[in-house]
């Protein structure tokens with residue numbers, strides 16, 4: 050029988066942001082949502098993508114145009130001029146024409162600084178297990194474990210379920226970082242193998258949710274109610290996005306919804322202030338203009354936190 054595999058864009062050891070203790074986070078590629086503020090835009094597409102990082106590029110002269118010559122689709126062209134950070138001399142950058150590029154990866158083969166690279170690699174469950182087993186001593190000393198994240202991990206449900214089962218079988222603490230946008234039949238199957246859900250809530254109004262991130266929110270709210278009713282533990286994550294959900298009314302409605310889930314289910318509400326680190330990452334894979342805003346102030350974040358605390362909900366910023 051063919052081994053179950055998943056399309057990943059990273060496996061990150063020593064993570065302290067994705068659940069309790071020191072964790073290894075497995076990032077799956079592909080997401081049914083398209084949040085304009087996404088801080089990992091490379092996670093959105095369900096296929097491997099050619100990416101280019103300007104800071105790594107040494108310029109076409111140094112490389113004798115090897116990448117340009119490798120592209121037989123006419124998709125790689127000379128782009129803007131850059132500056133060599135060491136010598137402070139002008140260098141010729143390249144540019145991926147996304148209309149012509151089929152993400153074959155040929156141009157990346159001889160790019161030694163890895164300015165061009167293919168984002169997205171298939172791993173079998175056993176290949177992931179081999180990596181996380183190496184980190185086990187760090188988990189044991191810190192109360193950590195393994196987090197499966199994305200993208201949306203439940204979009205690759207067979208891989209995610211198989212990995213969760215294997216992790217539990219070997220005694221790892223498991224966390225599942227999810228948008229909640231998946232059929233309940235899939236979410237339900239994760240319950241016996243998931244110690245903690247890191248569950249995103251973005252907006253209580255379904256129309257605004259759909260217009261902004263591309264999908265409605267009813268299924269997300271229903272799945273969260275279902276997890277809570279089944280005894281699952283949930284850490285709610287709310288990205289605080291200017292002009293989207295950072296007003297008192299939205300946050301009050303969110304807090305009321307969270308309160309209904311009950312203190313047994315919700316371990317904490319994590320308020321994540323918008324930051325613009327995703328903008329530079331977005332340019333690695335796209336020419337499109339991306340959402341950019343002024344991050345909320347510390348004082349505003351504190352006010353939002355109080356909306357939850359006043360209702361007896363434990364809350365933290367970041």
Ligand code: SF4
Pocket residue numbers: 105106107108109110111112115116117143159160161162163164165
């Ligand atoms: S993308 Fe890579 S191969 Fe092409 S010029 Fe830059 S460093 Fe050289």
Ligand code: SF4
Pocket residue numbers: 099119120121122123124125145146149150151152153154155156157
């Ligand atoms: S990934 Fe393939 S098609 Fe795209 S720029 Fe590179 S060589 Fe050309």
